[in-house]
Amino acid sequence: MPFIKKELPFLLLICIFNLNIYGQSMIKGKIVDGENNTALGFTKIINIENNETYYTSNPDGTFEINKAGTYTFKKEGYIEKSLKLEENQFYIIQLNINPSELNEIVINANHIPKQLKKSTASINIISSEDIQRSNNIDFAPILNRTPGIFMQNGALNTNRITIRGVGSRNLFGTSKIRAYFKDIPLTNGSGATTIEDFELASISRFEIIKGAASSIYGAGLGGTIHLTPQNSYLNNSNINGEFSIGSFGLVKGIVNVNHGSLKNSFRAVYSNTHSDGYRDNNSYDRQTFTLTSNHFLSKKDELSFLGSFVNLKAFIPSSINETAFNENPESAAFTWRQAKGFEDSKRGILGVSWNHEYNSTLNQSTSVFTSFRNAYEPRPFNILKEKTFAIGIRTRLLGNSKIFDNNLNWTVGGELFKDNYKYATFDNLYQDFPAGTGSVEGDKLSDFKEDRKYYNVFAEGNYEISKKTTLSIGLNLNETSYVLNDRFPASTENPDQSGEFKFKNIISPKLGVSHLFSENFSVFSSISHGFSPLSLEETLLPDGQINNSLKPETGWNFEIGARGSTTNNRLQYNISLYRLDIKNLLVARRTTEDQFIGINAGRTQHDGLELALNYNWLNNENISISSFINYTLNNFTFKDFVDDSNDYSGNDLTGVPSDIFNTGVDFNSTFGIYGNINFLYVGKMPITDSNNLYSDRYSLTNFKIGYQLNLNKKLKLNTFIGVNNIFDKHYASQILINASGFGGNAPRYYYPGNPVNYFTGVNLNYNF
Template sequence: MGLAFTGYSQSKITGKIIESDDNTVLEGVEIINLDTQKSTTSKLDGSFEILNEGLYSFNKKGYVVKNLNLIFNQYYIIQLNINPSELNEIIVHANNIPKALKKATASVSIISSKDIKRSNNINFAPILNRAPGVFMQSGALNTNRITIRGIGSRNLFGTSKIRAYFKDIPLTNGSGETNIEDFELASISRFEIIKGPASSIYGAGLGGVIQLKPQNALLNQTHLNTALSIGSFGLIKGVVNINHGSSQNSLRAVYSNTKTDGYRENNAYNRQTFTLNSNHFLNKKNELSFLASYVDLKAFIPSSINETDYLNNPKSVAFTWKQSQGFEDAKRGVFGISWNHDYNSNLKQASSIFTSFKNVYEPRPFNILKENTFAIGMRSRLLGKSKLFSKNLDWTFGGELFRDIYRYKTFENLYQGFPAGTGSVEGNQLSNFKEQRNYYNIFAESNFEASNKTTLSFGLNLNKTTYNLEDNFMASDENPDQSGKFKFKNIVSPKFGVSHLFSKNISVYSSISHGFSPITLNETLLPNGQINTNLKPETGWNVEIGIRGTTLDNRLQFNTSIYRLDIKNLLVSRRTAQDQFIGINAGRTQHDGLELALNYNWLQKESISISSFVNYTSNNFIFKEFTDNTDDFSGNDLTGVPKDIFNAGIDFDSTFGIYGNINYQYVGSMPITDSNSLYSDSYNLTNAKIGYQANINKMLKLNVFFGANNIFDVHYASQILINASGFGGNAPRYFYPGTPVNYFGGINLNYIF
């Protein structure tokens, strides 16, 4: 739909063309008068000017064609939707400088809304695993670990060393830990994943950046969408999605409620989310947007189990977690306001302020944790278009400030002194800490069109990170005062990239980039309570070369790359007790890899389409140098990452309503211990979904579906805990059992007012 402002012109029609997902302005859109066949194109800032009324077609490769009737005396904003079959042509924000994916100088994967809808809309893992080089392990809906090119594999719990943003709001805390799995998938339009430290704009993280793009509301349209899903192990999920767009404002609100008993004991999950995203076009030059997300979660924790239980009783929960009935009760909120201002067609400012909070109550066998985090920050940047040697130069310059205050207390868990099944009982306080974590990034990046076919990219990021720890627990010989400060030295991370169009549809790209990963404050603490100021952050260089494009009459899309990521000051978390770890720098790792993604349209007719995808990841990750105490693991395979990952699938769609897909995944064996004495087994998973959608009338649309995951009931470990230690003579608990065959079905109704 188009957005119209009246009174801007008397004898012509003006407007701007944007992408419906994230309001990116689209240049070079062909605007054709369908009566006269005369055409014009949108300018660099997405603006256009037309002298005649009539029916017009808006056409840009990578986007769905839109036809609109335009009249005098109105200013239009036209939204174009992405065409999932032409992702190489779409405009991406990989480094905040909008450009076509085929001209990007770094490895970028796009996961579209079509990809998100392939599954049962519950779990992030099968969706993110569509991207080569990305591997998400999922021990439970609230227990996950994401790695990109092997980065983050040594983090024992959760995701680390990978940055994530929801629109322009950081989802990564001051210690470099990231949580995205609690967000509602129905509120996300697509993911853009930058692999490796190729993004100066987003902090030059070693693993890369995951950008979550929220669903924007459609202009001049109001509709209500409701969905209900049910499935195995007590799964029930409801989603309500309200979209309202007027002539100058648009708003989308999404509420979801997800409940499941879980496959394992002590595995119940109950989550409610609310997401609000609004856009306000104030005038030709100014736009405001608001984003809010709230999550209320209670999830019980079955934890990992030992090999004997994994093989013989995979439903079981770790004994002490069962006795204490351990769970996570969390409330999280993210809020942000963004302002975009066009000074002129060549200069734009984009600024945002944001805040977030997290409150968690988590009874564990060894203690009860109470924690809360409050964060605030801002990002601002200028985006400009200039000329250098008569060639186009796109550039951006800006900064990001971030501060979070993290308070946490632990208490004795007295569950052992009470009857079995009573659950956790709070005892004496054991600790009381307050962390203040601050960082700033100053960044600059440019794309220089050296020729019509060659683009050069330069980037630089400056980061400063500091921690301040207050120990508010009464100090004693057994509990020394651990208060102190920790400051990183300034870290400068440059990058250089080049892409070259060999033909209209095929390009080659290459880049070299530097990145780093911050140390968590807990890792800096020594057993005597002092802060280890000699600890260094992991840093590394990534070198890669790749080719992407389309061929066979645009039916085949391909993207492949090879890379080497060399990391020094390898950080190792050494466990000193059940809930205590210290960090040490223990050597270097070398990450050599190959990534391949293929998409092929077998049949593309008006009434029916059949397409398939294949992606493959080959990892050769080793400890280049690694000595832990007296053990030398140099030359061993990196722990927690499979050698090979293969995904394939077929999609079917038709105008008579029936659609479906089938997806297959192979995951190779993974080393579980640094000594490589124990590996997990490789496994194969197959998922499928079929549905029917129809227009009941002009205003009501129906969608019913049914699906199955792990169709062949494979026994596998969906997540592993590396280098686990056994306490009290018990066997180490390495394995999180994967869910066996499970089914789901649902109904979706969309009412257009």
């Protein structure tokens, strides 16, 4: 007992000390990119009260803190964020990218997170600020700010995107370029891609891989456009409404709602757009609804949903001949106006993604998706009915290993895609009815069903030879096949066209290296292989049989480039030189007004230079002024091109401008005024393979200014006004290459661009 009395104070002290230790609760969390949820390692975590750096996040973005308080999270390339952290909680910290430090951001374009400045491929980021510079109606002004990319738009629903000249020979729409909305393919089973139907307000970022430089996405010589939907934000609830009007009867409304708790978040975006259009038979009506949600089920599991629905009815003015283009550009093609041609389509996509962390060095991501499209399109030569239904799965493992004490980041996975395409044509009897009646459906002319499928198996690894040098090796295996079922009764005039077409397995390798000469300057180089599949329509011969001798276009891309910035980060620059050699050039030879056959006719050589400069002239607490210059120089030629008896070898590639120059100035201030001015120059384009006709070079100047005001702590007001084509330039916004005249009519090469036009609107944002 005397011993216990003597030692009692000491024992009590030990107990109190132990209780204090075990009573402290660790604060845990993970730091991610706010739009694509890529983990952000090595983020500084600073306590605001004493400005002491307590921790730096782990390579996988996780962190632990043993003291409650308000902390600031700082990482190069991202806007810093402050948040009050409480004990006994697990936090997901979402950081948004800083547009003035794009080379520093962590990209996920090839599924292996890495800083853009360490990438071995030519990748461009279009941020949400870039998207908001324009009138959120057209994709073209946004994409055309990126070197190497050119989007022509004959109307809001008539577009063609080319990357480094690839896809320029596709007569209608975009082909030979892959596109994804998050992990969901927007490219159908025959290689056609449509992105312009989506609402720009539902997109937060574009990541664009140029050239055949990705082993992850498979078929697509031109590259890949990755659309990142507006993410749903945690710990935030707000509603944003926007209403705008403009020239040519433009009326648009947007409602954007976000609700987020600690671990679950939801975002819904609805838009309604109407335009009468500049030209005859040019009205446009579109409604969209996009839903995203994120659910952090545990420290190791994340579930996300993505759904999108588009309801579109857009009339088609089509292309016109040179006389009409110069004298009456607002006119529609005569037959399209008489038939009142239009497209009426409904499309939807739905995807579920699951991310699981097995341990700190191994993750798995799996997405299951489905999509559909139903369309009705009366044209002067027939009426087309289409139904497409697609399903697929994409899964990949992402790991980090050590080899000779150096990091190897790797991914391996696969994608399986299948779509069913049913289409039928009907006689259009519009000529048998009084003028103004429009299209009238007649007898069925054809009835087809296509089953199209492909699979990609891919692997890619980035090995850090040293802290400054990264070696990238990738491999893609693709198999694509089609089955055509002709469901129309066979006859002498309509032979049975049923059949199968299957590509041989195509293996596409990639090798790249990047080296950091300093923290602000890096050089990269790559050699990569790619291919583009044929569409089933291109394989059909006039006698109705499938031409199994056709080969897909394949090519090698050779590139060297540099990225960097000045020490104070005021100037950022990216430059690249490349050569893309394509063989088995596929030519669509027109046989009738609505029929084409495909032939392999030679090779093309694409030599180019791409330059991007961004400079911050002024950046203080009150005002920021920045400018950009983007330049693309294209030297694209037919290396070997013989079409029937015509030898076009050595000619310029059709449908691609000689060069593109884009520059602009952005202004922002804390007192609410902001604005930008943008100048675009587009060089001349060959319209015919013989190069006997070129489009005129043109320039456009656009301007936008706005005012933002905090009405109270929760309500923000934003008003804006803009003018496009300020100097009212007459130009062709899209051309139809190698157009033929039928019935003695002149060829219709030109889609007139809009003259000077304005838009204005108001935006209200309320934070709950």
